[in-house]
Amino acid sequence: MNLPPLDDLLTSMHVVSLPLNTRFRGVEHREVALIEGVAGWGEFGPFLEYEPPEASRWLASAIEAAYDGFPSPVRELVAVNATVPAVAPDAVPTVLARYDGCTTAKVKVAERGQSLQHDIERIASVRAVMGSSANVRIDANGGWRVDEALHAIQALRGYDLEYVEQPCASVEELAELRKRLARNGIDVLIAADESIRKVEDPLRVKALGAADVAVVKVAPLGGVRNALRIAEQMELPVVVSSALDSSVGMSAGVAFAAALPELPFACGLGTIELFDGDVVADSLVPQQGSLRTRQITPGPMLLERWGASPDRQHWWRSRIAAAYEYL
Structure with a gap:
């Protein structure tokens, strides 16, 4: 996995809050952080109760998607x-x-x-x-x-x-x-x-x-x-x-x-x-x-439409920084 600088992740990050049509796992909105890299986009979305050591694996997955891309498929x-x-x-x-x-x-x-x-x-x-x-x-x-x-x-x-x-x-x-x-x-x-x-x-x-x-x-x-x-x-x-x-x-x-x-x-x-x-x-x-x-x-308009509030953006930035320390 190519590990980019933390600043690159935070600069490209978009936090969205997506509404659910059915209450699931006790929530009605799902917050995730999206990261853009040289290979595309990755998603960092550990559930809110996960601590940084466990959340770091989710961050590694997002970085892989955004910076390395995916392996070749054997089925479409x-x-x-x-x-x-x-x-x-x-x-x-x-x-x-x-x-x-x-x-x-x-x-x-x-x-x-x-x-x-x-x-x-x-x-x-x-x-x-x-x-x-x-x-x-x-x-x-x-x-x-x-x-x-x-x-x-x-x-x-x-x-x-x-x-x-x-x-x-x-x-x-x-x-x-x-x-x-x-x-x-x-x-x-x-x-x-x-x-x-x-x-x-x-x-x-x-x-x-x-x-x-x-x-x-x-x-x-x-x-x-x-x-x-x-x-x-x-x-x-x-x-x-x-x-x-x-x-x-x-x-x-x-x-x-x-x-x-x-x-x-x-x-x-x-x-x-x-x-x-x-x-x-x-x-x-x-x-x-x-x-x-x-x-x-x-889509840029959809990122804006579903963008999380400034305080939630800040919370996710801190969360990514904490998880990054375990990579």
């Missing part, structure tokens, strides 16, 4: 899934209608303040809209303990789940859950997400036999090339996912998915459909269920 099209937040069942058809041609849906479950019955009703609504031939996966974001996860999966297995993403928080819990599912004769795949991107050693998932599928996000792993190295070492099927990115950040996820030697599952790269604004007029959204690899260049 990347199949993606629809994403269904923890909405009421009657809101599901409206959410799914935003996703052109997607035959896979990822459904959020284990939302704080909601019960398993809420999850069952939401998943049933997704099945009713998409039909029996669609792939339905669920994402608990580590919200269950092992006993709760086992009970929930038993209750939901009738909906023919493709896999369950991060049912428990720790790698050890995932490994224990897989053992208990096997003992109970429940044949459901377990996918690891946070256990890969939010730990010091993402390969512990492999070492402990904690997952059947690896969900990989580019930015938390420091960029496309590093994500490719980790995916190779994981020796698990990979699903590429986004981190609620603008089209600039999404292009890195698509570049990663397009460069993987094998891509057996639809990827979670359709979250721009959750936005009511973007930094390009032609957003990187699914067409006939897929995304096409392409370079993204923000």
Whole structure:
């Protein structure tokens, strides 16, 4: 990775606040910092609670995109899934209608303040809209303990789940859950997400036999090339996912998915459909269920329209400076 001077990053930085059409991860606006370099644009958008050491990996990813560009693709099209937040069942058809041609849906479950019955009703609504031939996966974001996860999966297995993403928080819990599912004769795949991107050693998932599928996000792993190295070492099927990115950040996820030697599952790269604004007029959204690899260049008028307030600009400048110290 070419490491440019900090002043160059701060000079080229644009901070935007993009409105969401559906509350997601507890927020209604998504702030990200966009950086322009000699190879294009990169996105720095670690969630607000991330401290500088972890945020530095996101900055490395943005710098790679802006100054090095992406590796050559082995495919032009990347199949993606629809994403269904923890909405009421009657809101599901409206959410799914935003996703052109997607035959896979990822459904959020284990939302704080909601019960398993809420999850069952939401998943049933997704099945009713998409039909029996669609792939339905669920994402608990580590919200269950092992006993709760086992009970929930038993209750939901009738909906023919493709896999369950991060049912428990720790790698050890995932490994224990897989053992208990096997003992109970429940044949459901377990996918690891946070256990890969939010730990010091993402390969512990492999070492402990904690997952059947690896969900990989580019930015938390420091960029496309590093994500490719980790995916190779994981020796698990990979699903590429986004981190609620603008089209600039999404292009890195698509570049990663397009460069993987094998891509057996639809990827979670359709979250721009959750936005009511973007930094390009032609957003990187699914067409006939897929995304096409392409370079993204923000429009000056849209950067201005969605520009964050001066105090937020200053906050992000300080955040980039703090993260830069760890590169």
